[in-house]
Amino acid sequence: MSGPRPVRAPRGSELSARGWQQEAALRMLHNNLDPEVAEHPDDLVVYGGTGRAARDWPSFDALTRTLRTLHDDETLLVQSGRPVGVLTTHEWAPRVLLANSNLVGEWATWEEFRRLEQLGLTMYGQMTAGSWIYIGTQGILQGTYETFAAVAAKRFGGTLAGTITLTAGLGGMGGAQPLAVTMNGGVVICVDCDPRAIARRIEHGYLDVRADSLEDALRQAEEAKAARRPLSIGVLGNAAEAVPRLLALGAPIDIVTDQTSAHDPLAYLPLGTAFDGMAEEARRDPAAFTARARESMARHVAAMVGFQDAGAEVFDYGNSIRGEARLAGYERAFDFPGFVPAYIRPLFCEGKGPFRWAALSGDPRDIAATDRAVLDLFPENESLARWIRLAGERVRFQGLPARICWLGYGERDRAGERFNDMVASGELAAPVVIGRDHLDCGSVASPYRETEAMRDGSDAIADWPLLNAMVNVASGASWVSLHHGGGVGMGRSLHAGQVTVADGTRLAGEKIRRVLTNDPGMGVIRHVDAGYETAEHVASARGVRVPMREE
Ligand code: NAD
Numbered sequence: 001m002s003g004p005r006p007v008r009a010p011r012g013s014e015l016s017a018r019g020w021q022q023e024a025a026l027r028m029l030h031n032n033l034d035p036e037v038a039e040h041p042d043d044l045v046v047y048g049g050t051g052r053a054a055r056d057w058p059s060f061d062a063l064t065r066t067l068r069t070l071h072d073d074e075t076l077l078v079q080s081g082r083p084v085g086v087l088t089t090h091e092w093a094p095r096v097l098l099a100n101s102n103l104v105g106e107w108a109t110w111e112e113f114r115r116l117e118q119l120g121l122t123m124y125g126q127m128t129a130g131s132w133i134y135i136g137t138q139g140i141l142q143g144t145y146e147t148f149a150a151v152a153a154k155r156f157g158g159t160l161a162g163t164i165t166l167t168a169g170l171g172g173m174g175g176a177q178p179l180a181v182t183m184n185g186g187v188v189i190c191v192d193c194d195p196r197a198i199a200r201r202i203e204h205g206y207l208d209v210r211a212d213s214l215e216d217a218l219r220q221a222e223e224a225k226a227a228r229r230p231l232s233i234g235v236l237g238n239a240a241e242a243v244p245r246l247l248a249l250g251a252p253i254d255i256v257t258d259q260t261s262a263h264d265p266l267a268y269l270p271l272g273t274a275f276d277g278m279a280e281e282a283r284r285d286p287a288a289f290t291a292r293a294r295e296s297m298a299r300h301v302a303a304m305v306g307f308q309d310a311g312a313e314v315f316d317y318g319n320s321i322r323g324e325a326r327l328a329g330y331e332r333a334f335d336f337p338g339f340v341p342a343y344i345r346p347l348f349c350e351g352k353g354p355f356r357w358a359a360l361s362g363d364p365r366d367i368a369a370t371d372r373a374v375l376d377l378f379p380e381n382e383s384l385a386r387w388i389r390l391a392g393e394r395v396r397f398q399g400l401p402a403r404i405c406w407l408g409y410g411e412r413d414r415a416g417e418r419f420n421d422m423v424a425s426g427e428l429a430a431p432v433v434i435g436r437d438h439l440d441c442g443s444v445a446s447p448y449r450e451t452e453a454m455r456d457g458s459d460a461i462a463d464w465p466l467l468n469a470m471v472n473v474a475s476g477a478s479w480v481s482l483h484h485g486g487g488v489g490m491g492r493s494l495h496a497g498q499v500t501v502a503d504g505t506r507l508a509g510e511k512i513r514r515v516l517t518n519d520p521g522m523g524v525i526r527h528v529d530a531g532y533e534t535a536e537h538v539a540s541a542r543g544v545r546v547p548m549r550e551e
Helices: 020-033 057-069 110-118 138-155 176-183 195-203 214-226 239-248 275-284 286-309 321-327 339-349 364-377 382-394 412-424 463-475 506-529 533-542
Strands: 045-047 074-079 082-088 096-100 164-168 187-192 231-236 353-359 402-407 432-436 479-484 494-502
Touching: 020 057, 020 432, 020 494, 057 074, 057 082, 110 286, 138 176, 138 339, 138 353, 138 382, 138 402, 164 176, 164 214, 164 239, 176 187, 176 231, 176 382, 187 195, 187 214, 187 239, 195 231, 214 231, 214 239, 239 286, 275 286, 286 321, 339 506, 339 533, 353 364, 353 412, 364 382, 364 402, 364 412, 382 402, 412 432, 412 494, 412 506, 432 506, 463 479, 463 494, 463 506, 494 506, 506 533
Parallel strands: 074 096, 096 479, 164 187, 187 231
Antiparallel strands: 074 082, 353 402, 353 432, 432 494, 479 494
16 A cells, blocks of 8 residues: 555564564654654655655555565665665665665755656755654754853853843754753743644744734733843744844844754745745745745845844754755854854763663653663763753653654764663563764764864865764664755755664674764764864773874
8 A cells, every 4th residue: 555644653562573672773764754753754754854764655665565574684775765675685774775875976955866756866865854763853952952051151151041142943953942941940022924834833832822923922022031031932934034023122242153954945934925835836836936945045144244243153064954054145154153163062071962762662661661770870970960851841752652762972882782681681662773863973974064174174075974874884783874965955965874773682782882882983084083182082091992092
C-alpha cells in the first residue's frame, strides 16, 4: 500500500525484524514520520523546510520491507531516501549506509537540486530527517537552551530575567526557542506566519501565549520584563515586516535572532505574499519567488543590524539568513556573528555536542532510568544536572521517548556503555538507540554555521565530515549517513551522522565504546588541527592521539 497514511514506530520488546540493529533502524524511520514528530508527515517531511525521511511512499514501503528481512551480515544502501541495494558485509558493518542530497560542487545549487528532485532522483535529507534520528523539538531544545545560557552569561549576568528576546520561526527547530528562553528566565516574542506553528508550540507546552497583534505582544513583553517574569509570546506575522516595525517603534529588545527556514528561499514567506498562497506561488515561479524572498530577508536582516546598532545582542541562528540577505545585495549582512563562533566553539573543542538517545520500548520509564544514570555518572556537572531535571519536568515526548544532553569526549562512551548494561540487566524494557545531530563537533563542514570563522581559516574544508563518516563505519555504528546542504542549504554544508544500538549484547558494548569514543574524538582532532588551545589540552589530558603534535 503506497501513499500517505499515519505511521508510528512499533513499541515493546518484540522484534519484527531479524535483529535489534535492523529493528532499531525500522522503528526510527517510522518514528521520524510519526505525526507527533514530523512537521508534514503526509509529504514525508520531518522538519527544516523539506527535510525528508524517505524519497516517496513507494521508497518508504521498500525501506520497511527490506529492513524487516535484512540479515546481520547485510548492509542496506539508501541513496537520497530510496533503498537501492543490499550487500553482504559482516556483523561489525553498519546495517544501513545512507547518502542524502549530495551533489558535485559546481552543481550544488538549489536550482539544480530542485530540477533533480522533480525528476524523482533525489530528496533533501536535512540533518536528522534523512538519517532517522530526529526526536522532535527536544532535539534542538538543549542546544538552544545552552546558547541562550551562554548569551545570558556573556551579557546579562548569567540570567535572562528582565530581558526581551525577539525571534521568528516556530517550526520543528525554531519551536525550541520560546521554551529555551523562559528556561533561562527571559521574555521572548516569537513571530511566525503560520498559525498552525503557533498553535502546535502552545499545545506542546513550548510556547506560553499567543498575542492578538504585534502591539499586544510588545505590551505583554514589557510587563513581564518589568516584573522579571519569564514569558513566551507567539504572534502571527511576517518577520520581514514585524522586525523592522518593532525597530521603528523603539521596542526595548535586548537579544535578536531568527529561525525561519531562510536556508531555503522557497520556504521563507516574502513580503506581499499571503501565507495561504505561498506554496502555490513558489511552485509557479520559483526564480521570482526566490528573488522576492531574498529581498524580504535583506529587510529582515537590516532590521536585525539596526537592533545591533542600538545595543542589542544579535546573532544568526544557523539558518543562513545573512547569506541570503547578502545575495539580495545587503552589504552589512555579516555585521553580526553566527552562534557557533559566538557561543558554541569552546564546547566543540572538548568534543561536546548533542548526544541523544531514544527508548525503543516506547516506555517513558526507560528514559527516566537513563536520566538517573546520567546524573549518577556525572555528578560534578551542575549545568547538565539542571538540564536533565528541567527536561524531565518540562519536555513532552514526541513519538518514542527520548532524551538529549551535550556530552563530550570521554563522557559519551561511558553513558553509552552504561545504557547497554542497563538493557542487558533488564533494567530497561527494550534496547536504546544512541545517536546525535549532525551539528556536532567533528562531523560537519559549514562555513556559515559550525565552521564559521575557524582559527586557521579552514571553514570550507570538507574532508572532516567524510573522515567522520568513515570513522563511524570503521568503528561499528549501526547506521551512518553522509549529507549535503543540511541546516544552511545547498552548496553550504557537508555533514555526517551515526546511530548505534545498545541492545545489551557484548558486541554492542564493544561497538558503542569505539563509536562513542572515536566520533567525538574527531571533534577534538578537528579543533586541534585548527589551532585551538582548549582542544590541545583536551587531547593531551584525555589521550587523543594527534601525530603532528607528537615527537
Ligand atoms: P521549519 O521549516 O520547521 O519552520 C520554519 C518556520 O518559519 C515555519 O513555521 C514558517 O511558517 C516560518 N516562516 C517562514 N517564513 C517566515 C517569515 N517570513 N516570517 C515569519 N515566519 C516565517 O524549520 P525549522 O526546522 O524550525 O528550522 C528553522 C531554520 O533553522 C532552518 O533554516 C534550519 O535549517 C535552521 N536550523 C538551525 C539549527 C540550529 O542549531 N540553530 C539546527 C537545525 C536547523
